[in-house]
Amino acid sequence: MNIQSVIRTFAIGLIAVFTLSCSDDFFDQQAGNRIHPDQHYQTMVDVELSLYGAIIPLQEVLPNLIMVDGLRSDLMDVTPNASLWLREINNHVFSADNPYLDISAFYRSIINLNEVLVNLPKVYENDPNFDDFYMKYVTGGIMGMRAWVYLTLSRLQNEVVWIDGNLTELPDNLGQTFVSKEALIDSLIQQITPYIHTDQLLAEMQIPYFVNTKAMLGELYLEKNDYANAAAFLKLACESYGNGTTVLKVDRTFSRQSWMNIFISAENNATEVLAAMPYNLTERQANPLRMWLEGTYVVKPTAPIINLFNAQVGLKDYPGDESRGIGITIDTLFGSTTDMYIKKYSLDAGQEGFSSDIIISRAANLHLMLAEALNRSGEHNLALVLLNSGINGEKTKPAGYTTWSGNQGIRGRAYVKPHVLPEGVTDDYVITEWIEDRIIEERMLEMAYEGHRWFDLVRIAKRRGNPDFLAAKVAAKFSDPAQANAIREKLKDPKNWYIPLEK
Numbered sequence: 001m002n003i004q005s006v007i008r009t010f011a012i013g014l015i016a017v018f019t020l021s022c023s024d025d026f027f028d029q030q031a032g033n034r035i036h037p038d039q040h041y042q043t044m045v046d047v048e049l050s051l052y053g054a055i056i057p058l059q060e061v062l063p064n065l066i067m068v069d070g071l072r073s074d075l076m077d078v079t080p081n082a083s084l085w086l087r088e089i090n091n092h093v094f095s096a097d098n099p100y101l102d103i104s105a106f107y108r109s110i111i112n113l114n115e116v117l118v119n120l121p122k123v124y125e126n127d128p129n130f131d132d133f134y135m136k137y138v139t140g141g142i143m144g145m146r147a148w149v150y151l152t153l154s155r156l157q158n159e160v161v162w163i164d165g166n167l168t169e170l171p172d173n174l175g176q177t178f179v180s181k182e183a184l185i186d187s188l189i190q191q192i193t194p195y196i197h198t199d200q201l202l203a204e205m206q207i208p209y210f211v212n213t214k215a216m217l218g219e220l221y222l223e224k225n226d227y228a229n230a231a232a233f234l235k236l237a238c239e240s241y242g243n244g245t246t247v248l249k250v251d252r253t254f255s256r257q258s259w260m261n262i263f264i265s266a267e268n269n270a271t272e273v274l275a276a277m278p279y280n281l282t283e284r285q286a287n288p289l290r291m292w293l294e295g296t297y298v299v300k301p302t303a304p305i306i307n308l309f310n311a312q313v314g315l316k317d318y319p320g321d322e323s324r325g326i327g328i329t330i331d332t333l334f335g336s337t338t339d340m341y342i343k344k345y346s347l348d349a350g351q352e353g354f355s356s357d358i359i360i361s362r363a364a365n366l367h368l369m370l371a372e373a374l375n376r377s378g379e380h381n382l383a384l385v386l387l388n389s390g391i392n393g394e395k396t397k398p399a400g401y402t403t404w405s406g407n408q409g410i411r412g413r414a415y416v417k418p419h420v421l422p423e424g425v426t427d428d429y430v431i432t433e434w435i436e437d438r439i440i441e442e443r444m445l446e447m448a449y450e451g452h453r454w455f456d457l458v459r460i461a462k463r464r465g466n467p468d469f470l471a472a473k474v475a476a477k478f479s480d481p482a483q484a485n486a487i488r489e490k491l492k493d494p495k496n497w498y499i500p501l502e503k
Helices: 003-019 044-054 057-072 084-090 104-126 132-157 181-195 200-204 213-223 227-238 256-263 289-295 303-310 363-376 380-387 428-446 453-464 467-475 481-491
Strands: 076-078 159-162 177-180 273-277 299-301 330-332 340-342 358-362
Touching: 044 104, 044 132, 057 076, 057 084, 057 104, 057 132, 057 273, 057 289, 057 299, 057 358, 057 453, 076 084, 104 132, 132 159, 132 181, 132 213, 159 181, 177 181, 181 213, 213 227, 213 363, 227 363, 256 358, 273 363, 289 340, 299 340, 303 330, 303 428, 358 363, 363 380, 363 428, 380 428, 428 453, 453 467, 467 481
Parallel strands: none
Antiparallel strands: 076 299, 159 177, 273 358, 330 340
16 A cells, blocks of 8 residues: 555544644644544554554654764765754754754654554454454564664664553653663563564565564664674564565665666665655655755765765776766766765656655665674674675575575675775684674665664774774764864764753
C-alpha cells in the first residue's frame, strides 16, 4: 500500500487516533472530531493503517536530523545564506529554541507505536485472520521500529526519557524517567530478542517503512561493542529475504548512474532499501532538503568529502567514483565553476511529484556495519572482502557465505579500486584500526548526507578511547585555523558530543 495515499486519505482519522493521548506541548492544532481507539482497532486493515500513521511524525523530523548530522560532522559547512540556527549547530552551540534541534517528533512516534502495540490484543480478539502468527510478527516489527527511534534519540542526547510500560502519553516532568544510552541499549536488546524469527515466512516478511528487526538488533550490539552478536544478526538481516538466498547482496543493480535510483522512490527498491520515509510534492509532502541544499543553498559539501571523492581511483577505464561521486552525491552549483552543492536529494528533479525519500536503513549500511563487526572480531580478510570486491570475487566462498555469490562488495559495485593492506603490517591491533579507518571512510562516501556520519565518528572515538579521532576530523572542514582549533579543542571533551537534554 502506498503511504502517500494512506496519509492523504486517512490523515484526519490517523492524527485523531494517534494524538488522542499526546501532551499539548507537541501539537498546536485544535482538536476536531476524533476516532476513539476502541472504534478503530477492529481488523488487520486497521493495524496496517495504524502502522503507517505511527511513523508519520518522522516525516517532519528526519530532514532536520540530516542537517544536524551533516553540520556537526565533517560533511556540511554553512554558506553565507545560513541562518543563525544553522551557524550555531556548525559551531556546536545548541540553543534550546533552535528548531532544527526539536526532537519532539521522535517521542510522538514512540507514543504512536505504543498506542498500536497496546491495542493489538483488540484486533486479535475481533479479527480471526489476525492470528498468533501475525500478532508476533507485528509486535516484533513495532518493537524494532521503536528501538530505532529510541537509539536515535540516545545518540543525539546520550540519554532518553523512557516511556515505561508501553504508555501512550508522556508522563509529566515529575514522573519522567531518564535512561542512559548504555542502559537503554540493554533494555532494547531484551525487548527485541524474543521476536527474532527463525520461521522462514516470518524471516522474509518486512513491514514497509519499518527497520528490519534483525538489523536493528545487530546495530544495537555493534553500538555496545559486542562484535560477535553484531556480526551474527547483521548477517541474518542480509539473509532475511528470498527463501534463504540473500537478496540484500550489494550487486551492480545500482552502479554508475543507476546508483541514484536508490534514492528515487526508495521504498520500492527492496533489494537495497529496508526502510525509508517517502515524500511526494504532489501530495503536499515535500522534502525540504532539496530547497535547503540547492534552492536557498544554506549549506554546502565540505573540502574533506570533496577531496575524498576526488581521490578515488576507478577500476579499469573508470576515471573515479562515477557511481557516487561528483555529479551524483555532490555537484557544481548551477552558474558557478567552483561552488559545490549537495545533490543527493535532487536526483529525481523533473519527475512528477519529485521529492526524494529519506532512507532510514539500506543494504550498504548493513554490509559496512557487518564488515566493521567482523574486523573487530578478528576476521580481517572477510571484512576487506565485503568492503572491496565482495564474495563474488572470491574463488573459494567463505564458510557461511555460499549464498552470497552475487555480492559485489561496496567498492566493487561502485567500480573503484579495492583497499589493500600495506605490505609489512603484521600487528593485529594496527591491522584492525587500518581496516576500520577504511570502513568508516567508505561509510562517509557511500552514505553521505543520510544521517550516519556523526554517529559513526562518536562510535569509533568512544571505542578507541580517543576523542581526538572525532575532533580532528570535524575540525578539518574549517578553513579558518582559529575556528578549526577552537572546534577541535571543544570536541576533545566527550561531554560536548551530545545535545543537552532539558530536565
